[in-house]
Amino acid sequence: MMKRRSFLASGALLAFGASIAFFSMDLVSLAHEYEVGKIKVQHPWLRAPQDGDNKAQFYAMIENNGDAPDRLIGAKSEKFGKTTILADGKSEGPLTIPPKQKITLAPGAGYVDLLDIKKHLEVGWGLEMTLVFEKAGEVTIDAAIDAPDAKHAHDAEAMERWEKAHGKDNSGPKPDAHQGHEGHMMHHHDGM
Ligand SMILES: [Cu+2]
Numbered sequence: 001m002m003k004r005r006s007f008l009a010s011g012a013l014l015a016f017g018a019s020i021a022f023f024s025m026d027l028v029s030l031a032h033e034y035e036v037g038k039i040k041v042q043h044p045w046l047r048a049p050q051d052g053d054n055k056a057q058f059y060a061m062i063e064n065n066g067d068a069p070d071r072l073i074g075a076k077s078e079k080f081g082k083t084t085i086l087a088d089g090k091s092e093g094p095l096t097i098p099p100k101q102k103i104t105l106a107p108g109a110g111y112v113d114l115l116d117i118k119k120h121l122e123v124g125w126g127l128e129m130t131l132v133f134e135k136a137g138e139v140t141i142d143a144a145i146d147a148p149d150a151k152h153a154h155d156a157e158a159m160e161r162w163e164k165a166h167g168k169d170n171s172g173p174k175p176d177a178h179q180g181h182e183g184h185m186m187h188h189h190d191g192m
Contacts, residue, residue, distance in 0.1 A: 032144070032153075037136030038066030039097070044131075044143040045153035046114065047107070048123045048162075056080075056121060058112040058129075058143060059153070062095075063102040070135040071096050072112075077129035081116025094134070107151060121145050123162050 034041045044060040064070050072095040075083045087095040087110045095110060097103050105111050121127060126142040133139070147158035162168075 034139050034141045036133065036139035037070075038064055039070055039133050039136040039139070040065065041131060041139065041141055043153040044141045045146050045150070046121075046127060046143050047148050047150055048121050048145050049117055050148045054115070054117045056114045056117060057107075058083075058114055059105040059107070060141075060143070061102055061104045062097050064097040064099055066135070067099050068135065069096050069098050070133050072131060073134050074132040075112055075114070075129055076132070077114075077127065079117060079119045079121065079127060079129070080114040081118065084113040084115060086111055086113065123147050123166075124159060124168075 032043050034044070040063040042061040042063065044058070046056045046058045049056050058075065062072065072085060074085075084092055085095050087093055089108065089110050095103070095105070095112075103110070123145055125145050127145055128140060128142050130138050130140045144153055146153065146155050147162035149161070150158040
């Protein structure tokens with residue numbers, strides 16, 4: 001599981017990268033990516049539940065490098081009960097990823113509702129969960145738990161607002177931005 005500090009460092013550097021150059025962004029996001037079969041999942045993240053709520057929204061970029069369409073048909077974890085996939089952001093149903101295409105689940109577009117959350121999801125940490133694809137099969141990922149109002153993965157500003165509102169101490173040494181990213185070396189970042 002990725003630890004809080006890695007995500008914070010990623011977020012801070014992402015913000016820095018965005019204001020200086022996309023090159024920096026590429027360095028930072030060197031890793032947050034998972035592969036199964038022809039499917040590649042990049043920057044999985046979720047909006048943590050609002051205080052007192054028990055549902056969260058899951059987002060990611062999903063790329064299909066195969067010659068046939070695949071579908072995201074489910075997601076599971078011991079920390080939530082069930083999921084609802086809203087491919088177009090409105091109606092329920094599996095999410096199709098056409099061959100040789102990359103789709104983006106994002107606020108305002110498609111997402112996966114994680115319902116009946118059983119344990120507290122701490123903003124700034126990661127949630128280990130399994131995505132189920134019809135053809136490619138299952139892949140376990142570590143989704144970044146971003147603030148409930150985060151606009152994109154590793155939204156440092158939203159996280160800072162959340163921390164202030166919840167009296168979290170964000171001081172102390174920052175680790176190497178790549179800590180916790182071992183083992184995920186291939187990454188191509190096309191912006192978020
Ligand atoms: Cu990421």
